Amino acid sequence: MNVLMNVRELIKAHGDIEREVYLDFENSGPVLPEVIEAMLPYLRERGYGNPTITHKPGWEAYEAIMEASEEIAGYIKASSFEELHFTHSDTEANNIALLGGFSANRKLGRRVVISKIEPLSILFPAQMMRKNGVEVVEVPVNNEGFVLENELLKAVDDETVIVSIGLVNHEIGTIQPIKELVEVVKERNPCTLFHTDASDAYGRIPFDVRELGVDMATLCSYKIQGPRDIGALYVREGVKIDRILEGPLGTESLWPGLENVPGIVGFQMASRLAFENLHEKARRLKGFRDMLITEILEKIPETILNGPRGDRRAPDNVNISFLRCEGEALTIELSLRGVYVSSGSACTRRLLQPSHVLLAIGRKYEEAHGSVLMKLSSKHGFEDIQYVLKVLPQAVGRLRSISPF
Amino acid sequence: MNVLMNVRELIKAHGDIEREVYLDFENSGPVLPEVIEAMLPYLRERGYGNPTITHKPGWEAYEAIMEASEEIAGYIKASSFEELHFTHSDTEANNIALLGGFSANRKLGRRVVISKIEPLSILFPAQMMRKNGVEVVEVPVNNEGFVLENELLKAVDDETVIVSIGLVNHEIGTIQPIKELVEVVKERNPCTLFHTDASDAYGRIPFDVRELGVDMATLCSYKIQGPRDIGALYVREGVKIDRILEGPLGTESLWPGLENVPGIVGFQMASRLAFENLHEKARRLKGFRDMLITEILEKIPETILNGPRGDRRAPDNVNISFLRCEGEALTIELSLRGVYVSSGSACTRRLLQPSHVLLAIGRKYEEAHGSVLMKLSSKHGFEDIQYVLKVLPQAVGRLRSISPF
Amino acid sequence: MSRVPLPYSQKILELFRNPKNLGKLEDATVMAMAGSPACGDLIAIYLKVDDREVVEKATFESYGCAANIATASVLTEIVKGKRLPEVWRIGWKEVAKEVGGLPSVKLHCGILATGALRRAIRNFYRKRGLKPDWMPEGLTLEERQALEEEKLAEVLSKRLKLE
């Protein structure tokens, strides 16, 4: 297979790298060793049954799922473990919240409101709904990514079934004042359901679903270095959601089929690790984050920070546009030096357009094409940051030296 | 949590068991050690990137997915790796085949034909489609579970978009003559798509999708002791399928979101192990299968075999009804003795009705309630079979001694 | 959004393994059944009642799941030494509580045992041509539930044959 030969050569071309710094936790990441340890017994010898069957390996599976539900429900201060539903991913949880939430509550109206900077797993299902006759309104944001409250108020009407606005933006780290936004929405229409994609908040900043007042919230495992293919949807008691697929029901009622017990146990452990000393770790992350931002903006000319600064920005998020530098070229240039990032360039995204989030905060196309997103993990150390700061000017410099402008 | 206390006590009540024999591979099972070994590097340190991002950990992920596609496509003799699409499960693959297959080809008509013994992951989506106005016809089977060809011929009309009939029945092991059925269908309507759920065939009996002539086939990982939460849908080149969910596309185009690389690698290894000496293992399995069937029918009175015998039955499938014995009670009774099985009783299934498969082959309700399904693995040995044969009469005897009739 | 199965309590498992008052009662004054093989749950209750209408002994037989067996075991314990009017008042809730709670999908098993018991009491008085004033004319929830279940199984069985 030609493709396989190509990719093997690409990997080989990296040779021996001085240091590797993985900064693409937006898009995935290695699973933490403690998480793998926790999963192994459930892959090998425990709870390998189907939790709906009445025998020991089934009951063990059931026990594991209930324990994980209870623990994870606790981290987001849900009223009960019954409000937490595991899904195969955050993508799936977002789809269920929108499609299943709309379908179960369609008598409330025919409108869905989202912000202009939601991830594709919200934006694309919303666009699919629009094709099927649902009114979809995309509320604009300001140049730091904060939703414009007056625009939100205008968008919500008597017919609005669901509003979905992310708690922490996945690309530019804007921490949305969700509690206020929920109040704006509920005051206008108390029946409207409020969903928040909290994938980028969970395990990075503390939040309390009851205090926020949301009806649904999406949680993600891989973004906190848990296993892939597991996520969760918090659904406040009393809120109705339809299933999208059908099949044999397990203990989870939002999604048919066999529960991924090892995945659930891994998600539980990743959550536990993330919430251990959350504040302390966030402080440390912010230190590294600001070091990266300050030094890059200072040392590399023609750079722009995307998203807000300080406490209104997620502690792990660095997103900077390098003018006269195309993003995909930059990710490869950096990969060859052992630094792994992603970009909002049209080229990396394999869509015809650059990041809709960057465009929504007013970046020009050429600014969006040159953007680089770095997401820090609490496993990163000072040397990692220094290495990035050493390598980045070389990579940017090389590409700019090629550019015709 | 009350539930958690209960389940812990249930597990504890098992105490020390002389021997454990897991026979519920229908519903899940432990992952093989070699499979876990293959997955570990991809959880820890390799290919942990997103395969759509242009950096080393992403390319490694891409490489892993392509290698797995190619290998698995080879086992079912697909024309190309591009015909294989990973999904989160067999349940999901079946849903995509029906819902996505119908939606993309709806201009071909308004009918879907399935058999009366399809699994719930086919039956329930079909019922959902029926609610939405699709004509769903369920074709009856004979008392061994073979689809009645004349009924199939009657069911397929000019408006039939999809026919879905499983290759090996999940409960009674009937090996359907799919090639013939495809011919019957295609002769009547060459435009009709033929899907087969091959979850219970893959890795147990050899088959060739091109020889069978099917347009789509579902494969399952956990049933061959691979990881859960991974499956695949074979889609013949040229056949169109719509996505059901929307979101960021990975290398897989049927399902949005981040690919489960460790799961894919595990599925690949489980497949490799299953296809190693497939014929030899099948012969050995058939020996154990027939030993169980013969001895149980001989030694325990009032027992009925469900499904065919000999080469028309899956090598791993034993399904027997024990009259005057309720199935759920029997699964618990056996669990306490270390033998783990499932039952077609209404009670285990947590539906109001016993197995629709057993009813479809003409079993009475009381016969279906007393059914026990055992699925063998090639890891089972002679001692395991002997232990089951020792314990089963005790369990059945105890329950019958309680029965009022 | 109903969560599926709450697992059995420890007590149910214990009573499933070692049920009390098991078996036919040879010198029973009265017996009754509820459920059917087609339901997957059938329970027989045997009562030995003395002249003062006190239950001297109660036993059961069961074809059914663990919940069915455990509730019958508990019920036959509770009734011992009680007078029939008092026995009549034992509702399914009490039995369910006594076994440490029943998973919601299993409530009908608790109801079935109580239904069989009430049927036995009715039989007792019917045999003697009596109609105690404390006994309602119409069927109670428990008896109706048993009846419904039996009918459902019958209907489903018939439908199956028709096809």
Place this chain on the structure above:
Amino acid sequence: MSRVPLPYSQKILELFRNPKNLGKLEDATVMAMAGSPACGDLIAIYLKVDDREVVEKATFESYGCAANIATASVLTEIVKGKRLPEVWRIGWKEVAKEVGGLPSVKLHCGILATGALRRAIRNFYRKRGLKPDWMPEGLTLEERQALEEEKLAEVLSKRLKLE
């Protein structure tokens, strides 16, 4: 059901890292650009052409992805020593083949470089007031593609501002 990205060939990565003929050509006879910063792909081609219309030297500058850089590098190699009529005939397919194949989502990068080259050739003749008979009046596929991409970016940019 289009599979997303075919990864780059080894050759593209190699040329991305060590492109040939890089940089402005100070004594260029003619130059042309294709693409724009807004597209995320911009390429400049410089040609030094002698009196017999032979390309003595070709260089390029690029703002764009690895495919863009690699195809430009290959193209500037191919044209060297060739006469312009021959250079004109180099199509994007040839360039794509030369870099070991382009992922389908990246084909437009190969086309862009060829588009820039053809524009440079047109410029060469236009400056001299010539109209060689082998040069088509209308735009070729490669030139149209470049134009379309530039226009698309412009339209999208404008739409963004209007909102």
